[in-house]
Amino acid sequence: MSTRADASPGSPPGLRVSVDLNLCQAYAQCCYAAPRHFRIEGHEALFYDPAPAAQDRDDIERARVACPVQAIRVEDRGRGA
Amino acid sequence: MPDSSLLDQVKDFANRPNPYPVYAKLRQNPVSRQDDGTAEGTWVAATHGTIARLLQDPRVSSDTLPPADRPRTGNPLTDLIVKPLKDWMMDRHRVFIFRDPPDHDALRSAVMHQFSCARVQAMRARSDALVTDLLEEKREAREIDAVDDLAYPLPVTVICELFGVPREDEPKFHGWATQLATALEPDSLSNTEIRAKNSRTFDAIGGYMGDLIREKRRHPRDDMLSGLANHATPAGVKMGDYDLIATSILMLVAGHETTVNLITNGLLTLLRHPDELERLRQDPTRAPRLIEELLRYEPPVQFRTRRTLSAIDIAGVTVPEGADLVLLLAAGNRDESVFPDPDRFDPDRTGTRHLGFGGSLHYCVGAPLARFEAEAALTALARRLKAPRLIADPPPYRQGAALRGPEHLRVAIDGIA
Amino acid sequence: MAALERAVIVGAGLAGLRGAEALREAGFSGSLTIVGAEPHFPYDRPPLSKHVLAGAIPAESTALPHGLDADVDWQLGTPAAGLDRRAGTVRLADGRALPYDRLLIATGTRARPWPNPHEGRLAGVFTLRGRDDAAALRRALAAGPRRVLVIGGGFIGCEVASLCRKLDLPVTLVDPGPTPLARVLGRTIGAFIGAIHAGHGVDLRCGTEIEWLEGAGGRLVRAHCVGGGRIEADIAVVALGAVRNTEWLDGAGLSVDPGGVDCDGAGHVLDAEGQSDPQIAAAGDVARFPHPLYDGRRVALEHWSHAVAQAAHAGRLLAGAPPDAAYGAMPTFWSTQGDLVVKSAGLTQGADAVVIAQGNPATGRFIALYGRAGRCIAAVSVDSARWLPAHAELVAAGAPFPPAGAATDRPKGVAILDPGFS
Numbered sequence: 064m065s066t067r068a069d070a071s072p073g074s075p076p077g078l079r080v081s082v083d084l085n086l087c088q089a090y091a092q093c094c095y096a097a098p099r100h101f102r103i104e105g106h107e108a109l110f111y112d113p114a115p116a117a118q119d120r121d122d123i124e125r126a127r128v129a130c131p132v133q134a135i136r137v138e139d140r141g142r143g144a
Numbered sequence: 145m146p147d148s149s150l151l152d153q154v155k156d157f158a159n160r161p162n163p164y165p166v167y168a169k170l171r172q173n174p175v176s177r178q179d180d181g182t183a184e185g186t187w188v189a190a191t192h193g194t195i196a197r198l199l200q201d202p203r204v205s206s207d208t209l210p211p212a213d214r215p216r217t218g219n220p221l222t223d224l225i226v227k228p229l230k231d232w233m234m235d236r237h238r239v240f241i242f243r244d245p246p247d248h249d250a251l252r253s254a255v256m257h258q259f260s261c262a263r264v265q266a267m268r269a270r271s272d273a274l275v276t277d278l279l280e281e282k283r284e285a286r287e288i289d290a291v292d293d294l295a296y297p298l299p300v301t302v303i304c305e306l307f308g309v310p311r312e313d314e315p316k317f318h319g320w321a322t323q324l325a326t327a328l329e330p331d332s333l334s335n336t337e338i339r340a341k342n343s344r345t346f347d348a349i350g351g352y353m354g355d356l357i358r359e360k361r362r363h364p365r366d367d368m369l370s371g372l373a374n375h376a377t378p379a380g381v382k383m384g385d386y387d388l389i390a391t392s393i394l395m396l397v398a399g400h401e402t403t404v405n406l407i408t409n410g411l412l413t414l415l416r417h418p419d420e421l422e423r424l425r426q427d428p429t430r431a432p433r434l435i436e437e438l439l440r441y442e443p444p445v446q447f448r449t450r451r452t453l454s455a456i457d458i459a460g461v462t463v464p465e466g467a468d469l470v471l472l473l474a475a476g477n478r479d480e481s482v483f484p485d486p487d488r489f490d491p492d493r494t495g496t497r498h499l500g501f502g503g504s505l506h507y508c509v510g511a512p513l514a515r516f517e518a519e520a521a522l523t524a525l526a527r528r529l530k531a532p533r534l535i536a537d538p539p540p541y542r543q544g545a546a547l548r549g550p551e552h553l554r555v556a557i558d559g560i561a
Numbered sequence: 562m563a564a565l566e567r568a569v570i571v572g573a574g575l576a577g578l579r580g581a582e583a584l585r586e587a588g589f590s591g592s593l594t595i596v597g598a599e600p601h602f603p604y605d606r607p608p609l610s611k612h613v614l615a616g617a618i619p620a621e622s623t624a625l626p627h628g629l630d631a632d633v634d635w636q637l638g639t640p641a642a643g644l645d646r647r648a649g650t651v652r653l654a655d656g657r658a659l660p661y662d663r664l665l666i667a668t669g670t671r672a673r674p675w676p677n678p679h680e681g682r683l684a685g686v687f688t689l690r691g692r693d694d695a696a697a698l699r700r701a702l703a704a705g706p707r708r709v710l711v712i713g714g715g716f717i718g719c720e721v722a723s724l725c726r727k728l729d730l731p732v733t734l735v736d737p738g739p740t741p742l743a744r745v746l747g748r749t750i751g752a753f754i755g756a757i758h759a760g761h762g763v764d765l766r767c768g769t770e771i772e773w774l775e776g777a778g779g780r781l782v783r784a785h786c787v788g789g790g791r792i793e794a795d796i797a798v799v800a801l802g803a804v805r806n807t808e809w810l811d812g813a814g815l816s817v818d819p820g821g822v823d824c825d826g827a828g829h830v831l832d833a834e835g836q837s838d839p840q841i842a843a844a845g846d847v848a849r850f851p852h853p854l855y856d857g858r859r860v861a862l863e864h865w866s867h868a869v870a871q872a873a874h875a876g877r878l879l880a881g882a883p884p885d886a887a888y889g890a891m892p893t894f895w896s897t898q899g900d901l902v903v904k905s906a907g908l909t910q911g912a913d914a915v916v917i918a919q920g921n922p923a924t925g926r927f928i929a930l931y932g933r934a935g936r937c938i939a940a941v942s943v944d945s946a947r948w949l950p951a952h953a954e955l956v957a958a959g960a961p962f963p964p965a966g967a968a969t970d971r972p973k974g975v976a977i978l979d980p981g982f983s
Contacts, residue, residue, distance in 0.1 A: 079626035081625060083869075085904070088504075090507055094261055095264050095512030098261035104900045108897045108900045124432060131503065133496075138626030138627065138628075200948070200950050200951050202919055202968035203966060244969040245919075246970055453967040453968055
């Protein structure tokens with residue numbers, strides 16, 4: 064199989080989020096910015112939604128820029144391009 | 145008579161409008177000893193790297209307050225029996241910004257448990273509504289004072305509603321909060337007059353809070369204070385009355401004395417950068433990045449103090465054990481090795497790890513609230529103020545060097561849209 | 562740089578992806594082909610044993626964000642089967658040959674299977690490495706098994722077992738060692754972490770080995786322990802570590818064995834004579850390289866951050882960065898075990914002492930600092946992530962061990978413990 068990245072069902076349009084959990088120190092700023100997509104369980108276990116709905120991009124962006132250790136990476140295939 | 149130390153220049157009120165040239169001089173030595181009249185001196189960290197390291201260094205303690213020493217009254221019974229007891233209680237129940245783990249962590253976890261995402265989100269929506277109301281009151285005005293008309297009443301109302309303090313008592317605790325905020329200013333700790341005043345203020349506000357806590361026990365509401373007064377965290381942490389009073393005071397003071405500066409500094413910076421103001425007006429989704437840049441460029445809390453528990457080798461110097469440390473957050477934020485062209489206000493910077501909210505264990509509890517309030521205020525001001533012009537630049541500043549911001553920010557406008 | 566040059570990346574995981582990005586970012590403008598054994602675009606593995614098993618997210622939503630444009634030829638679902646360095650081609654399993662001018666080897670690892678293939682095929686017996694593994698195990702956990710048996714007390718085993726408790730499933734964790742995580746963290750710290758899991762209801766059976774898995778009607782019904790004893794379980798998760806995917810390199814004339822493919826300090830692979838091949842680099846789990854922080858000891862690291870950092874380094878190297886820059890990032894990893902977060906900086910291997918540098922194991926939050934011959938070599942945080950960077954600096958600097966002087970949340974006169982590596 065030979066496919067193009069932009070035409071694949073494995074990489075649909077929309078948002079992709081990944082957090083470098085090595086960097087994460089559970090400041091929880093993302094949880095306040097986008098509580099439906101990030102949450103801390105226990106003292107510092109971050110659970111996050113790697114594929115949030117596109118209409119939540121403003122909150123995801125708030126989460127990304129607020130992260131004190133800049134651990135959040137967002138790919139947005141739905142905007143621009 | 146030697147030149148005044150750079151730290152003295154930081155404290156010097158004349159430098160309040162623009163302390164950044166002094167910070168730049170301090171950055172030439174990443175960590176430097178500054179004369180403060182004592183034998184030990186005060187050590188100042190001024191580069192991003194050294195501040196970030198010291199914030200997370202376990203040998204650096206936040207337990208910086210000297211032992212409580214309440215003023216004597218002349219009444220032997222009070223001075224010999226009540227005073228030592230009260231001093232002891234004060235020392236044991238300091239606010240958690242002046243404490244280290246494990247006590248700090250337990251107290252903070254109780255606050256964080258009540259400072260829930262749901263409560264903060266509710267205040268986010270509330271901030272938008274409050275900003276609308278506050279601007280509505282000035283609809284006919286041709287001049288506003290951004291501090292009195294918006295930047296002060298917004299965070300105060302938010303902290304009152306969130307924490308559960310009657311908003312109508314604001315005239316009472318306004319003065320208390322301003323007085324107690326001086327505890328973050330470096331000289332206040334060694335100044336007996338300020339300490340005596342703070343001690344009396346603490347009694348007054350403590351009495352007020354004690355009454356309020358009893359009220360919250362009798363009639364719990366859906367607010368943070370009711371939660372703290374009545375419920376333990378899942379890990380079983382529940383504050384005793386003295387810790388709860390101290391914590392309540394901290395929340396109230398922090399709500400009064402910091403976000404006001406973020407909003408005011410924000411409007412001031414935007415008025416000095418009209419292109420950015422216009423961009424924000426056109427595209428309010430720029431606000432989150434703009435606010436992070438503001439926290440770098442004009443942080444409301446310019447520095448925090450710490451103390452070393454053991455000697456620390458850093459940046460070619462050895463800070464001795466027991467030394468007073470000033471972490472000059474606002475200077476680290478202008479460190480050009482981390483932020484190219486650091487004196488330029490540029491919301492399009494990427495990946496900035498600013499020090500505006502401090503870092504590590506003592507990272508600002510109220511950060512998310514401050515961000516939402518600033519976003520609500522600044523986007524509304526950008527959208528609604530017609531032809532805003534600064535009346536005085538620089539504006540008059542408040543006394544504080546650590547909690548730094550304009551006392552008033554008068555802006556001429558052609559109206560409010 | 563000639564635009565006609567061809568770069569091939571074998572391995573479509575995290576390392577392959579980040580290597581490709583770095584290659585492009587460093588200015589490589591030739592053709593770029595990424596070969597993957599699985600039919601999936603690069604995805605993030607850490608959530609598989611946590612979020613995906615918890616049912617918080619579907620397995621397919623772990624696709625990784627990336628900065629590659631559409632100008633990449635993805636060869637997915639076609640594993641590489643051979644390397645001909647003289648011809649300069651990678652042979653695929655379907656027989657095609659991909660010519661390369663620059664090659665990145667990032668084939669990673671696979672789960673070590675249960676040694677008895679017949680038992681390993683029983684319904685209810687799982688390994689956990691790929692996205693499909695996670696999706697299948699999630700379905701099985703969601704069906705409400707009577708008991709889950711986790712075989713192996715390493716990081717994946719601990720993650721799965723503690724997650725089962727979060728899902729309120731009965732779970733037994735068996736490991737032949739004295740404590741969970743004993744191989745990586747030693748018995749002393751392993752015991753502290755094991756106690757936390759036991760406190761959450763994990764049935765911990767250390768010093769226990771599974772002899773065979775019994776099926777009925779093709780389904781797992783119980784496991785039999787060496788020396789007797791049975792564990793009734795309808796799901797078994799085999800968490801016995803990983804096997805490096807190096808077989809496809811057999812006959813390529815490289816210095817390679819099941820422990821990885823050898824690289825020089827810069828990241829170029831070594832041939833059987835120990836000479837660097839300047840056209841080929843390796844990165845991620847499969848690359849064994851001399852680590853400058855540990856006296857040049859050759860290590861192959863199965864860490865997320867290592868895959869990112871080493872692949873970025875290798876991508877730049879293949880794009881023409883000078884080979885004298887040695888790769889030597891501090892090894893770091895994290896493991897989310899239920900609600901517990903274990904993080905580490907440095908390598909514990911060879912430690913002769915450990916101290917609790919901060920916190921208290923009894924409260925479940927602490928920093929363990931490992932020493933060897935009077936130097937700090939590794940730090941592990943348990944629910945204390947904000948303290949880890951300061952200790953990682955001690956490790957990076959090779960600071961004297963034990964750390965001297967007072968610190969917050971540190972008892973006066975820290976006790977020096979035997980880390981318990983056997």
